[in-house]
Amino acid sequence: MPPAEDSQRLCTQRHKSNSGGGASSRKSQDAAPTIPPYPSSRLLERPTACILLPHAALEKDAVTALERASVEICGTVSTLFPDNMFPTPPSFVVGALDDLLYSLKERKWINYPSPSLYADPACQARSMAKYLNDFTRCCCLGYTGMKCPIPTTPRQWIVIESTRTLSNGETRQVPGIALADAGVDDVQWADVLCDVQIVGGPDCMPEALRRLSSGAANAFATQQDRLYHVGLALGGDVVQLACYDRAGLVLSVPCNVHDTPVIFARMIMGLTLLDKTHGGKDPSIVSRNGLRFVTVGGLEYEIAETLSITKDIHGRTTCWRCRLPDSDQDFVVKNVWADKKRPITEGEFLEMAASLEGVADVVCEETVLRPDGMPYTTTVLRDALGGTSERWAIIGHIPQLELRRLVLKPYARPLQEFASKEELLSVLRDSVKAHWDLYEVKDVLHCDISDNNIMIHEQPGSSLRRGLLIDLSCAVLVKGREKVGPIGRRTGTLPFMACDIVQYSDRVAHGPWHDLESFLYVLMIICAIYSGPLNTPREDFDLRDSPMSAWVSGDGDQKAVIMYQYEDDEFRTFLDSVFDPYFDDLKDLVCELRTVILRNWDRKVTHHDVLEVLDRHIRARRSARERPLAVEDSDRDLPVDADCSKVELRQKRKRRPVASKDDMMAATDRSIRLSKRKKIVHAD
Template sequence: MSRDKNSAVVNKELYGHRLHIPDLVDRLFPDEVLPKPVKAIYTHLSASRLYKPGKRGTEKWIECPDIITVPSNNGDVKAELTRFLRQVANAIASFVDEPRNREVTEEFSASTYVPSTADDVEHKRSPALLFFNDGVPRTWETTICPWEIGRNNRKKTKDKVIEQAIEDCSTIFENQDDRRFVPSVLMLGYNIELRIFDRAGEVYSEEFDMRTKPESFLRILTALMFSDREALGYDPAFTTLPNGTRTITIQGKVYEILERVHHAHGIRGRGTNCWHATCDGKHFAIKDCWMDETRVSVEADFLTEAGKKGVKGVPTLVAEDSPLFRGEKDTTQSICPSLQEQSYRKAFERRDRRQHRRLVLEPFAIPITYFRSKKELIKGFIDAITAHRDLLDLAGILHRDISLNNIMLIDMSDGSRKGLLIDLDYAAVYPEPENPAPGFAARTGTTPFMACDLLSANGPVRHQPHWDLESFLYVLIWICMVYSGPNNKRRNFDLGKSRLAGWTGGSFSVISERKSGTMGRLFEKLLGGFPSYFADLKDCVYKWRDLHFDLSHPRRGAPSHDEVLEILQATHDSLPEADLVLDEDQDGQESLATAPEHSGMSDANDIREDDALSQSVITAPEGTPAAEESTGASNINMLSQNFPQNLDYKGVPDALRGHKRVRTRSTSPEEDFLDGGIIPRNPSTSGGSRRSFGTFTPRDRSPSPSTISEHLSGEATEDFLTKIKRMLKLQGRAKTAVTPEARPSKRRRTEKGA
């Protein structure tokens, strides 16, 4: 993503969610978090002649370089400023009689990028100064705080420095899963401004001159160099053992973190992080997020109710927790205790109010895209749709957010797999209430998979069950278009030039029109884009599509779960147990598609899957567009630690990456929403890539092998059929492609009451 485009993304994300707290420096870093009162530190430094008091305009930091107000020449300004900050920090360490265990460096300000451990790639960022603990690898994962520099505080210069700080902090959140907030410092000539970024947005201090307010400057520098980790935004629930093992404590139980399998992208929003963890020999998924306070415990409550009603095919809630920070409920309003004073409460009401939440869930599973055969893929859909039906019929719960990331697979003891429906973050009681509570999302979903009627409706709408069934259909189509075979084998093609491009960007009404056209008059062309491996699923997709869009066969009401399941079951029964794989690079060679091993966890009792490693959706006040968390694919995560990866997102245009959206009481369907998340987008302005799970591995650019099942029922390309016939001829048999019986309809079917 270009720098200009990324800036627009960030500004849109934070717009209206910035709060000015003039005395933020004093309140965030009070004397209690410093080794000695700042007044005593100031007195000592003045006596040691590091600072020269005087009449207004004559005060001066003796060793502070004057060149900070002129353009840098090959990094000389940053180098001189670093030397000055180290000198002051050493003087403070001598006075407070504590070692200086942190370092400030300008080493990444010129040409060397800061390494990123989240993606195993470099985020192409060159921050001015960064703070680190001594003795650690200097990466984005270990960065404490950025310090960005501008020559002056003119608007154009300041806006650019703010943009740089936002990008720094977004990258820190991307790489660090234990941050409650991230502080940053802006230095504009001799003027200083402290900014804090958290999941509710941004809080910033007054801009002050470090020469006339030396104590404020010392308070910031002393805190960055000597305060404990909690004062700098780190979560105390995490511990790193001497052997490098990380643990998280939830309700008194210590879980060992095996892998971070999902993380949200961006700053403001739920900031979801998910981990594969173990405790007492069992595997769990742990989900950590910052929920809108008006929706706290909704997912936990729904999972509990589903368990009571005997609903199968959804995660089991093992534990839930509302973490405390220094004895108080951890919220975005508790950056520091003093900000809870009455004078600031009204100001904070203008921001998102988010509460920290954690869920421990089982079993731990893998994404639906890791199916081993088409039969297993369809079985996963059957199980997930059955779970969706039972949630509705037995527990009165409507999911409302069916997406690629919320359908998973779990291993059974007999070697088979079952589908699992996850992510009840935006589920709702059905029928939905006439007067829903504040924060109730009236329209929610993930853009490419939202039903056409949901997208095109004006104002608040009540989500209908058959809209979720339509979303399931779009997920299957997405898989058949974006993937080329089993075991998460993605196609190497340009999504922006495919029939799916129009499903991911623009306003709700525009996406609805594009999607309706694709599912109508352009439907046959859409299916023509299926790779050969999925040719024998075309008949299934035709029939399923006709349940929602066929006007040539008048029906009563909306499609039902049983109708969809009947089509899927017939397809499942017609498919072979295993797929034959033809490697087009090796004529006449065929083999069975096999599943990769994943941590050896083949027994159902050992496999544990996460819940809705959910992509974040952010609700907004009435009449305002919903904010977006720049999340990546949210729930593509429940991978076991050693699950093989072959991901490659670099070739996909940024503008075409789908995004989860939600709208609360929004009356205008024409609002423009940014897209990102179905295929992860770059986190920085100039490059890099984000993973949804596992280790990022660049894809082999050699031609991908094609796979076919024993019984083709769709049309294939002439070249491909030639190779098939050559292969089959070697075995003394020949097969002919079968033309699908169902044909596309060009008109959308009527629905009762529509």
């Protein structure tokens, strides 16, 4: 227990705060210059709710999957907010609040606005926000009186309205409460420190948790320094804490706020008085003077640009373009939640490939550590499970992830920023060659070929941009005569997965031919969802509602029918239905690649086979560009000047194709005629 004088100070401070304070109160605060005064003037009630704009949509299936993977653990609240983190423990504060906010005699919170099925939800949110602010204010004033540290910037509970996924799968704008720094005028998801959803009673708590899942998705999508996210579900007199991390959801045991006042106080005090790291913020990512910095390997990098972020709760990767102080060299810093069970890390794979051209180089890789020196993992809260058998029953069914950070070079741009179709094919060709070298020379199989993992980088002193293969987080070491991955290991990015991997992942060993099939899907999807170079998206087109919907939905059977069983004319018609007109002259190439990769039943396709096709088509395009009669029209395939507007690009696309296309079609027709002479026999 705290010393008797501390109790007297808190009680005295509580009396002064209840009566409005005065000169003696100000004098007490002035006597402790190291403790910043609590600026209660910044906690004025807001007249209207803040409208939070959605940044991530959580589908009904995703909510259901999250619920199935959730686990309820006794002790979650004390694990998140342990006693030794508080200058004065919550149990003492509850006692000191007797007759002010809590009645020890009646064992209930005084004037607690218990939610009701019959009350207006918006009114309930306003009443609860005011009560939480009153509790926060009393605790802060008490801490100030005892010269205990409080946050320099106070935190405030505010009423919000936001879009949530309901139990029936529908989305609706509903009221709620969010915790944010005081003084932020237009609070958005990027500012939310805790999310609160209120329902009419304990029986409706599942509905509140579903809404919290939507909030968690938005928090992860907008807060790049978030390690985990905390939400509170309130129903009647019952409260339940929900902690979301990259492995799923951990729930506290539902408790009655009146019967267990210390647990309720611990939640509110932990979120409002402790350092933000206890609410899920990453202390190694900091902001100063409007700039962001991240520390890796003991060096602080300035974050210049966010390159990518996976916008869902189970998303594992964020990438930034960064620079060291007083340097103009760009690096890529990759923040990734990596599988702890993998024997070789991504950084180790990249070190193996250090001598290869076309593969990213690793500068540094480290496991991010908590202030206590232990790694950030998704098993910390789940370790609070009592019995060993119970613990492993839960942990064995979720990803065991730890936070790692890599510094990579060279800095590269996304594949979608290709300057011309010739560059698109050239970059794709470079990546296939890098994949071949990685496989043949280093015995490493990539296993996750996608449009995000093929990049474009500039070469110093050259105007020619080259392809760069990145992301070895799913790679495997392959040795022996077969040189394939283990059977039953389903990895990759769904739209780009080979048919065999989608259909029979439990029976198929991942081989290099599966990755070559993925390269083909990268080209096909680019041709379907883009309308030109320089990241020009195709308007009014959704891959999910197109004939290529099987790629997105994971319908491996339909995907296999199209890719394996369609005759050449059927497949050409299929391409006509999905490709943007800008890519019409790449259909011959795609048809030939399909024949080589998927319809040659005599043997497995090799890297040499694919490179031979790509090289022939690239040479044909370059030959056509060099012909005098085709100079004007071939401008659309030349590297595009940075100042060239997209309007000019669209005008160039309208020009008729030149006769050089006949050379490519003739070469393709010869290849297809040869393949038709062979007896087509399906061999699994």
